[in-house]
Structures are given as C-alpha cells and as structure tokens.
Amino acid sequence: MDVFDYAEHFIMKLARAYPPTRPLQVELHPGLHCDLYRCPFCYGHGQAPLAGKLITRGDVARILDDLEGIDPLIHMAGVTTEPLTHPAAAEIVTEIRRRGFRFALHTKGYRLDDRCAHALLEGTSECFVTISMDAVTNDQYMRLHNIPSEHRDGHRGLRGRDYYDIVKKNVRRLHALKLASGSSLQVRIAMLLFEENCDEEQLDRAVSEYSDFCDLIRFAVPQVRNDGVRPTNVPAEAESLLQRLAARFAGSPKVRVLERTAATLRDTGFNRCEAQRFQVVIDRCGNVFPCPQVAVEQYAWLCYGNVKATPLRVILNSAARLERFDWDVTTQMRCRVCDRKDEAINVMLDRLHRAFDAVSPHHTPR
Numbered sequence: 001m002d003v004f005d006y007a008e009h010f011i012m013k014l015a016r017a018y019p020p021t022r023p024l025q026v027e028l029h030p031g032l033h034c035d036l037y038r039c040p041f042c043y044g045h046g047q048a049p050l051a052g053k054l055i056t057r058g059d060v061a062r063i064l065d066d067l068e069g070i071d072p073l074i075h076m077a078g079v080t081t082e083p084l085t086h087p088a089a090a091e092i093v094t095e096i097r098r099r100g101f102r103f104a105l106h107t108k109g110y111r112l113d114d115r116c117a118h119a120l121l122e123g124t125s126e127c128f129v130t131i132s133m134d135a136v137t138n139d140q141y142m143r144l145h146n147i148p149s150e151h152r153d154g155h156r157g158l159r160g161r162d163y164y165d166i167v168k169k170n171v172r173r174l175h176a177l178k179l180a181s182g183s184s185l186q187v188r189i190a191m192l193l194f195e196e197n198c199d200e201e202q203l204d205r206a207v208s209e210y211s212d213f214c215d216l217i218r219f220a221v222p223q224v225r226n227d228g229v230r231p232t233n234v235p236a237e238a239e240s241l242l243q244r245l246a247a248r249f250a251g252s253p254k255v256r257v258l259e260r261t262a263a264t265l266r267d268t269g270f271n272r273c274e275a276q277r278f279q280v281v282i283d284r285c286g287n288v289f290p291c292p293q294v295a296v297e298q299y300a301w302l303c304y305g306n307v308k309a310t311p312l313r314v315i316l317n318s319a320a321r322l323e324r325f326d327w328d329v330t331t332q333m334r335c336r337v338c339d340r341k342d343e344a345i346n347v348m349l350d351r352l353h354r355a356f357d358a359v360s361p362h363h364t365p366r
C-alpha cells in the first residue's frame, strides 16, 4: 500500500523550487581570534580560517547591497574565532542594523562593549544576541573555557581571571540599555552542559542570577567537534539530563532546554547537502562557503568565491556554487561535519526525496 503524505510532499516541492539566489541565512565569520579563550569543545578546534586580506565594513556594505529585497537572517558568529575580535566589529553591526536586516549575533560577550551595545540597539528589525556563558562561577568559567587565569590579552591587557565579571557586566549593560530604550532586542544566555556545571542546584542558581539580565537561558549539550573529538567532560546520560531539566524548568518563561542535543554520532544516511541551498557563510577574508562548519582552511576546496573579487549576487548564482548541490557528501564534498540545524535539514530532505521517488513513477529521481 502506498502512503502519500501531502504535507511532506508540499515541503519537498517548496525546497526543490526555492531559488538558491535567495539565501534564508547569510552568516558572517569576521573574527580574527578568540582572545584568551581556548575552549576544548570549540567546534572548529585547532582549525584555522583561510589566510588573506581582512574583510572591511565596505565589503560588508556591498554584501548587504546584494541582499536588498531578499530578507535573509544575517548571522554573525564564528566556527573557530570570536566574531567581535574584528577591529571594525561595532561598525559592521551598525551597517547591518541600520539597513533593517534581521540579525543574530553569537558571542562570548567579552568584547560586547558600549559601542557594540549601541550598534545592536539601532533599528527595529528582529535581533537577538546569544552569549555563551556555560558557567556559574569565575573558576568554572575559566576551567570550562580553558582561560589562563594570569595571562593578559592583547585587547585591553586584562587577565583571564577578569573575563567572567566583564562578560556579566557587558550583558547587564546591554540588557539595561535594551529595557531603557524599549528595543525588542532579545538577549539570550547559552549554557552548554558539562559534568561540573550540570547539577540541578547550580543550574537553579544560574537561572536565578542570569534571569535578571537576559530574556532567555538556553541549555544544551555541546555537539561533536569538527575533528570528531567529543569533550571528555560531557555529562553521562546527557539526554535524560536534558529531559529532567525540561521538566524542572517547564513553567519558567525564560528557560529553554534543547532536548535531543546529546547524540554522539553524525548521520551518514544522506549523500547530498541540501542545507547549502538555503545559506552561505562568509569568512573574515570574504571567502564564501556552503555552511558554517566548513569555513576553515581544512575544507578549502568547498570555498566557491570571494566577495572582494566577485559580487555576492554573482557568487550565489555561479556554476561553482550550484554544481556542489549535486556533489556526493562522502566522496566529493568530503565534509559531513554538519551542525545540528544543517544535519536536520539534510536528513529530512533526504527522507522526503526518497519517499517521493518511491511513489512517483514519472518523477526523475535525484
């Protein structure tokens, strides 16, 4: 008996018909380094971005010119660097915000200074900032992020032991400014769970303290690093921990628990990367990649253009980009290090394509 699911068929047709020149998300990785952070769970741990000339505010302005009328979410983050270490980070944020793009910033928060805070508060479009906190005390913060306590950084000459308090001060200021200005900016605190920070008493304390200066606290388990190494201090029975936390904080409007984030293995069932149709990632030198996880030297063959040499609108429609849609993930892309979102997209669309191919005799299978 054939079972035909209209809703899934509709989603699949939408995905196939969606024009790849209209990305849903454009991610910028402008960061140069990570100050004193050496997080052992960093997804791009030990992987350097491609070398080259740094992207400027003018380059970002030209990227945004090419995205006028498309309305992608502009995401500023990094797979192996902190985005706010770019020398013109606040100006780049201003450029994005004043043009009314929807915007998301993912940062450690150490450089979330007054200029960045005011840049974020420009404009009225949807905007959220996620600060990776992960800890509830200064010692724990330094240990989890592998920050040397007495080293001074090259930014303000501050010591590692000062970082936690500065981050909290920065987040407090941003939240206070948001409240004072009536901005709809969302301030979110991310808490990755490790053996030493996951007892429920500590997490209650974190929720109680951080709720005062954020709009949402998000608990999740760190995903596997690009090099396949899983941090040794991930909690045992992580999925049941997430379920317990979901039940514990069920009534809390400021807490979200990302259940089903404890999987230890990557999916190997799909052989085409569908996720790349809906996004591009631009690194600190303007190189354009299909997803955030591969925007490093290690996957240089997946780069299909540079916005300093070619306008983004041309790159989006280039043969170099479009041919990768048909590349086999294992033998040609040679990546399979998808983040959770992209893996979910790839797994779902692969399943829908197979189901549709099975019931549609006149359809040409992929």
Ligand code: SF4
Binding pocket: 272, 273, 274, 275, 276, 290, 291, 292, 293, 294, 329, 333, 335, 336, 337, 338, 339, 342, 343
């Ligand atoms: S890692 Fe995953 S999402 Fe990224 S390019 Fe490869 S298959 Fe696509």
